[in-house]
Structure formats: structure tokens, C-alpha cells
Amino acid sequence: MALLEVDGLSVRFETDDGVVQAVDSLSFSLDEREVLGIVGESGCGKSVSLMSLMRLLPPTEKVDGSARFDGIELLTASPRQIRRIRGRQVAFVFQEPMTSLNPSFRVGRQIAEVLEQHLSMTRRAANRRAVELLDLVRIPAPARRVDEYPHQLSGGMRQRVMIAMALACDPKMLVADEPTTALDVTIQAGILDLMRDIRERLGTAIVLITHNLGVVADLADRVLVMYAGRKVEEAPVEGLFANPQHPYTLGLLGAIPRPGSADQNGRLQEIPGRVPSLDGPWTACAFADRCPRADEITHSEVPPLREVAPDHLVACFHPGSN
């Protein structure tokens, strides 16, 4: 049975400029121990969808659909129930570790606080556990580091502290939202290794939200590509990279500079145009205006998700890998 089952999730914001449909009928599932990568560019709804599940959005949001986590319906659960899940069974790691940590408390205290809150540990036991957790995320000299403040740590160290805090209650699911984006490549490599290790040792399922296809290629088992609030493609990681079907996925892959990605004129592939405004549920393919394969039907109907290979879903009227 899937650990998380999201069905028809829609998120709308009422703003001064009208309605913004940030997520539009998104469905996906996450198995235990699985790493699901959610990929897309800014504004595609990848972060908002996960935030809405954990009810972390402001009250101006309107959420529809259903999301069952471990048998509990998240979208209708009471604040009390959600509090019991959040932090304890589902933990978050955000992009910017400096703004997610409280600058005025020692990092050990911040980790211990989680344990005291969720697991009703004594202060002494929680402090001891905090040292173990820092050791788990491979911070050297953890007994000394617990007494340091966030500003005394480097970016990579802070992100490790965030991960330690997320793992404090041994959650079933970890949502990592751009966990390495603010880090240097050599530091990123270490964090990716750590996350892989966590999945293997603790069996934590991970939702990896990123714009970086390289990070997804490194860590994910399955990938979901989002565009303008909708899922446009979903596939096992090998299938997605070896045989991408949606023109947007192809565009993203072609846009990354790497040996062989430039065309014969030495140019990278561009995706013409720009992301459309998200002012309501889609009545046509959201990518139609930028798509080289667009035709009449693309502009008049929403493409349904179709299975083009085992577990490989594409929302496109004209799928194909070239």
C-alpha cells in the first residue's frame, strides 16, 4: 500500500489580482522507502502542492481533492491531527538553512525541542539524542557542535542540522524542498550521499522537490514533471531520462548545457515563450503556446494522462522522444 496517495489535488489562491490556480488536479502516490522527484521550474506548483498537504499555506488558499497519508485524510484532518503528523511522521527540509533555523538558539536546543514536543522526551534525553542525530548526519565533533549557533556553521553544516532535525522523530516521509540549491557543488555531493544513506539505513520515503534534473538523476526512483500546476509526465527515473515523452521534459533536458546537448550550431535548446499565467483551471494543454507539436486539439482540450510504457504516464496528445 502506498504511504501517501494524492488524488485530484487543486490549490487556488485568492489574490487582489484574481484567482491563481497554483496546482490543478494533481494525483500521485509515494511508496514506503521510495524517493519521488518532483521537477519543474519556478511557479509550477511543486512546492505549493506539498505545502498544501501539510496545511502549511496561508488561509487564502483553497484546497480541493484528497490526500491520504498512512490511512489519514490530510485535507480534512483537524489541526490537532495534523500537528501529530507534521514533524513527527512527515518532516520538511527547506532550501535555505539559514532562514529555517532560529539564529538565537543553539542548534542542539533546536533539535532537542522537536524531540521534547513530539516524543515528550526529557530535556536531558533530548539533548543526548541531539548529539546522536548530528553524528547520524555526519557532522564531525557533534558533542561540540550542539552548543554552536547557526551562524557559526557553514551552509553545508546548517543543511545537515536541518536534516538531523527532520530525522529527529524518525519520520516515515521526508519532504526535501530544493535541499541542495543554495549549496556549492562539492557540498551538494555530500548532502546527496547523506540522503541516499538515510533512505537506505532508515527506510525513510523522500519527496525530492527540485528544479535540477541532475539531482533527480542522482537520487530519485521515480520522477514527476510539473508544468503550470499540472503533472505533464511521470515515469521511473531511467525511463524518463532515456525516453522522455513530453515536449516540455525534452525541452528541459535539452536546455541543460552538457557535452552533446548543443545542436550543430553549438546552441542550446530553448523553450520559446514563457510560462502562462495561472488564472484558472486549464481548458487546453498548458504548454500549447510554447510547444512545437501543438495543433488544434492541443488548444481546445486538456490532454489526459496516458500510459505510454509501463508506469510511464504522459499528458500530451503527441508524445514521443524526439
Next chain:
Amino acid sequence: MSDAVPTLEVEHLVKHFTAGSQVFGGGGVVHAVDDVSFAIGAGEMLGLVGESGSGKSTVGNCVVRLHEPTSGTIRLKGRDITHSSRRELRPLRRDMHIVFQDPYSSLNPRLTCGEIVGEPLRIQQLVPRRDVDGRVRELFDTVGLRPELRHRYPHELSGGQRQRVGLARALSVSPSLLIADEPVSALDVSVQAAILNLLRDLQQHLGFSCLFITHDLATVEFLCDRVAVMYLGQIVESAPTADLFSAPKHPYTQALLSAAVVPDPVVQRTRTRVVLEGDIPSPLAPPSGCRFRTRCPLEHESAPRSHDEEPSLIDVGGGHFVACHLVTRARDDAHLIDAAELTS
């Protein structure tokens, strides 16, 4: 002729900042850039690569004199500009221009995009006042912006469009040197591709030299003729692009190349990775001798020499320079990993 006078020559550039409050006894000296030398020929694109804190942006800022160099020499088309006054620099401003990383904070929010692009033209009086608007139109066209956007304010534009405005402003004076400091890092992948293509096209058409500062090796490989890798304020390796990517010699360059993620799960999960231990040391107190030694996987081989002696850049042939005790002239001995394995 290009051989005679490089567009930009930087020799033994040093930039130290004083850190901490001087009132309370002072902190120390941040060694942001320590003895950096390079040259950029006419029409050449040099990629300056490094991680945060390596000093790559400081080099760029010193070149355009946003920072006052502590010592060293900067020559623009043969002319020493290291200590030129603001007034002396003014006419030279049409020879070099900079594009910044953040297209949000580097454009004046109170000017329209047309005014922003036209400002250098007006200050430099390069075209008669009444022709400025026409030239701005042309520039908008060159960088792929609709001319109507001249009348919009920066906040009305997307990140990619704003970066094009920044580029149009930089190109308005037809500089012989463009300094691009992480120009695509704040942009989405598909927008990045468009800006990189544009930069490449413009360089080919206009023929300016470019100092391209970035942390992203892949963009350098796509764009640049030559690459210099910086670590903690110094250049540790520099080489023609193809050479550096096919046969990196410095252990740091090798680690950097191997740590970059590749968007291909098969390759990404099977390649050899060198994960560096620890963090980049504080530039307040850089390690003695070789600055990379505290994280170097080959430190046991180069110690104790690496503690006492700073390795200097040596020519290993073909314009490939490496600063490592384990690399000796024209021999391939510092092979941390087989180069073929790295690039496969």
C-alpha cells in the same frame, strides 16, 4: 594584433578586506584574492570558476574597480587602470561593462527599462540625445526584447527579460570587455539556455572579450574558450576549455568536476565521485602552504611539503597551468582519478 595587447591583463592581483569592527580591536584580514594573474585576449571568453568564497566575484569587481585592489596591476587594452581615479576611469567605462547575477537588484526600479539601457549612452554621450531612443530600440532588438518594453519598469518584467535588459545596458557602449558575474544563476533552466545562447551569439557577432564568472562548470564548458579555477583566493588551474574538461590535473578541479551532477541516472549513479571532506577554510586564516591541503584527498602524498610551501602555477604544456606539488612539468602524475573515468 590581438597577440600584442590583450584586452585585459591582471597581474598579481591582491584584494584584502579588513574584517570585524575596528573599534573593538579589529577582526583580521580577509584574503579574498591573493596573487591572481590572467589575461584575456581580444574576442576571448575566459571562464572564472569557483565555489562561494573563492574570490571569483571579487576579481570581477576589482577589474571594473567596484573594489579598490590592494595591490597588483590591471591593464585594460594595455593601459594601467589599477589606480585610475573615478574621473580618469569615466571614458574607460565604455570599454568594459558588467552584468550582475541578480537581475532584480541590479536594475534601478525607478527608471523604465529604456532609460536604464539608455543611461550609459547619455552619460558617455556616445550618440546625440535625440538618437538615444532609436539606439535603445536597436539594443532591445539585439537582446531579443520587444521594443515596447522600453516603457515598462523592471518589476513588470520576468527574470529572463530583466537579465536581457542588463545585457542590453552592458552592450549599449559596445565594450571591448564584458564581465558577466553569474548572469544565469538566478534563472530557470529553460531561461538560462536562452540567455546563454544569446550571450554566445552576441559574442560571435560583436566580438567582445568576456570574463565569465560562475560556479557552474557546465555553462563554462558550453561558452568559454579558456577556464581558470579558483580556490580560496587563488587560481589553482587554468587551461583551454577542452583540455581542462578532458584532463583536469588539480585534485580540486577533479573533485569539482566529479561532484557536478549529470542529468542522466545511468551515468550519474555509476561515475566515480570524489567527495571532499569538510568545508572551504575561512579566508581570514587561509591554510599555510597549499591552501587546498585541508581538504585534499592526496594530502598524504604531498605532505609535509604542502604545509610549508605554496605551490606555484606551472605550465604543463599547451597553455595548461596547474598549481599543485604533485604535478610536475609536462608529466601526468597527479592522477587522483583517471581523467577518462571522470568525463565518461
